[in-house]
């Protein structure tokens with residue numbers, strides 16, 4: 001009975017619900033999904049400052065997930081905030097939704113496009129493409145130019161813009177696949193894939209299946225070298241809760 005903790009690094013309860021539903025929709029029958037978000041932090045992650053704040057919440061949730069018996073973890077924000085720090089803390093696998101979606105896209109297409117929310121976060125996706133080695137696989141990055149929480153405002157406008165942008169990207173970029181660049185888009189992938197006719201990949205569902213696979217293979221985060229548990233040392237003030 002594997003337990004996978006899916007962490008929404010922003011504090012939006014609505015987006016945590018969207019993410020949890022998407023994760024449960026693809027989880028194997030025996031897999032338990034714990035969908036969580038930090039109690040404190042930032043309601044949406046739209047840049048480097050927000051990511052730095054969110055990373056602390058991710059680490060707190062990893063620690064709590066371990067205490068609750070989680071066998072693996074997903075970081076469900078497209079910037080993969082705190083990923084390597086989380087891997088130091090974790091025993092099981094930790095996968096970010098950007099890396100999961102990018103890996104999956106390279107398995108089914110020679111080039112993919114990314115559709116995300118704000119123009120200012122495109123650079124974060126570019127940095128990840130370089131870090132993960134996918135720069136040459138990504139044909140283009142597009143932003144719908146709406147804030148992240150527009151995806152949860154109930155108007156459907158953000159979802160409509162994502163749809164239009166995906167259609168445009170297929171036409172213009174000559175990409176074989178599209179990666180959705182936000183955890184809050186997790187519930188759009190299936191419908192867009194059917195409508196547009198190329199794989200539209202969401203990182204939440206991709207990461208859940210990848211973590212399930214690693215758990216099934218008995219593969220956890222390597223604890224040798226730089227991803228070993230952090231060197232024991234006193235943490236002061238509010239950080240003491242992380243030790």
Ligand SMILES: O=C(O)C[C@H]1NC(=O)NC1=O
Pocket residue numbers: 010043044045046076077078079116117118121148181182183184
């Ligand atoms: O970078 C983005 O646009 C999306 C990213 N921000 C957020 O709060 N959740 C995310 O997936």
